[in-house]
Amino acid sequence: MKVSNLLKSEFYKLVHSWYFWGIAGFNFLLSSVLLLDSTENASSLFLASLFNIPLLYFLTIVFAALFVGNDFGQRTLQTYMNAGHSRGQVLFAKMLAYQVACLGILLFPLLIHGILGSVCRNQHLQTADGNFFTILTIVFSVMAMCMLPFFLGFLFGDMGKTLAVPMVLFFLTIFILNGDQSQVISRALPMGQLRLISLQQASTRTDNILFIDCLWITVLYIGAYLKFRRSDLK
């Protein structure tokens, strides 16, 4: 059985799901509203929009609960195993579709706001590491950040817990990032990294941030695989 079939199937589900479009639309709306406040903290519309991404992270948690947790709950993910796909293939396809969706949800407003800033206000992204690496870092930080609800989705195999546990962790992280050690902790946590980039306070080198993000992604992916590969499904 081919992974490409699984990927096509996952993207078909994504395109035909109301919640993906609903969450993406709501995120764009909320991001645009929050932009009114965050422009005071950042030097451009792009960075102001980036400033809001950690706050809007909760929407991808909701998405993970529906796209991953609910897939377990409704036993629709199980049909892949019934059809003879390996669990490794299923996890990979699910992760890829999920990450593309999360990037779409969180980065679409960033793209639009960046274009608006560039066209209307003649603002350009100027960073020490160059624009390409900054964009790459943002992409990897968002992926690493979104990997946590995905991992928990496979750990619990249930919509309720996939929603509740990351939500608690989200609020805890916000609490920690507002503490005394926020600068140090921010470098280790993708949410914090995004905030540092938006405020142009990322003193750590981009490749270090990329390494930390890749580490998060790898560890959480392996964790999800170890849980999923021999688990009994409903």
Place this chain on the structure above:
Amino acid sequence: MNSIILETHGLTKKYKQTAALDQIDLQIEKGKIYGFIGQNGAGKTTLLRIVTGLSFPTDGTITLWGESGTAGLQAQRKRIGCMIETPALFPTMTAYQNMEVQRIQRGIPDRAVIEKTLHMVGLKETGKKRVRNFSLGMRQRLGIAIALLNTPEFLILDEPVNGLDPAGIVEIRNLLKSLNKEYGMTILVSSHILEELYQTASRFIFIDKGKIIEELSDYELNERCKRHIVLRTTDPQNALLVLEEKLHTENFKLMPDGVIRLYDYLDDIETVASVFSDAHILVTGLSVSGDTLENYFLNKIGGNESVKSPEK
């Protein structure tokens, strides 16, 4: 040609200290319809989950078309269609879209198979109606349609007529029979109601407390459930002559333990007794026996002990 589709040896599944399956040895042969009967919690679904790759055995082996091992079983599972417990459906999608997801993931190139299968289960006219608005019976039909999408060689259905009205039950029963006849499809249907499977299956597997307690053909089941007079005598050979000559019947059977089963004179047991008395044959036991399907099943699983008749 190998006619064994599924084979298990010593298949065991334990949840902590509880054995959901205990040393199951089973063979499913090609082209037959199997009824898999057991009470709720007997281990039916656990076994089906292992066969379909949703669960892993604690011990024992499982073989599909002669292949075992993780990769071998995975490769063979594409030849299976199944519905385990409730149908796996996307409530916000239509019936067609639900089928399309499954068609894509199974890599079936022909889209026309969706219409054909929906027509087969009587869901062709559902149009844009979303699955969340379907009745329980319609969902069940769609689950069966998904299981049939790849025209499987081996169809596994776990309690497929749950929620169906009597007409729907007959329809599904006829559908299963025609699939078996036309495509030679091997079918394994589980249920906790023997009567439900009686008219569909050609072989019956009884499971209780994680163990296979009996496997028999429809003929054997009929024999065991048929009402008859149990006749015990010290001289069975002469008793058979008496039955033929005095009672003019050939509708009897001599069992290996010497007991005679008489299928006539069920309402006239006194005549039988007097004929043997006149022939000076000592009758040591004479009684009417035979179970309804329900009683037979309950007796098998020891359920009659717990089932008390209502007091009047």
